[in-house]
Amino acid sequence: MNITEFIAALPKAELHVHLEGSLEPSTVTEIAPEVSADEVRARYDYRNFSGFLEAYKWIVLLIRTPADYALAARRLFTRLAAENVRYAEVNLSVGVILWKEQDVGAIYDAVRKESLNAPFPVRWIFDAVRQFGPTEALRVAELAAERVAGGVVGFGMGGDEARIASPEFAEAFRFARAAGLHLAPHAGETTSAESVWGALRLGAERIGHGIRAVEDPDLLAHLRREDIPLEISLSSNLMTGAVLSLRDHPLRRIADAGVPVVLNTDDPAMFRTTLCREYELASVEQGFSAGELRQLAENGFRYAFTGSARGS
């Protein structure tokens, strides 16, 4: 069995994938016939984080109805199942839905229905957008809290890390935690290790990206001691310019420091990747052995918010 077959056969979990970033060009042309697949491919090409955010804004504005979101979800689940994914937690950018002044309830009902028909268990994480500010983040936390019994397991926050400092979001995270939601904000992707400390002070149980932790030995030791995993996405980090090359990506150093790691796609269509490809990159570019890849795959289940390690 070669490494590609080995990875394909591994039962995997996907814990950090944005529904909005999963629309392949062919799906985009279905929901927005005025756009060509070539235009989508051109839009999905960038070399830095602001270029990515621009493309993300463009794509979310094309997702206009609950049926569009449902189609995106259906396609994502079909692709993940083909990769032998057995469990997924999917980020829904509720902050963006509010910004678009769309009906969060109708959209969530539509995607939830799709997830109940998926060939593996799916849970949802509602994401706020950092640059939209604390009041909007609290609103997202409230909308998530209303659906704790209906498939939503987490509250997260993405967007531009450099824009607003973490403490301003304490109320939203406190509210979410008290409502029984798990906390998985993005941090330490484009800025610094301090951003990860800020997320930890908000109560983060997993960190989206967090790769800047490699710059702070005390932080690495803390993450190891507290058993807090980093959700790492190699292709994403390369395409947003968070790292200059995959060879230099800190994944290996972070894992060798004993910090738990899960591998994810983040925005698979927008970063032209798949979960299997992320495992292959860990093997080829970072020298992960078959045994280490198996450990990474097991981490996906261990650190799931419904997993045995964390309960829920």
Ligand SMILES: [Zn+2]
């Ligand atoms: Zn992300």
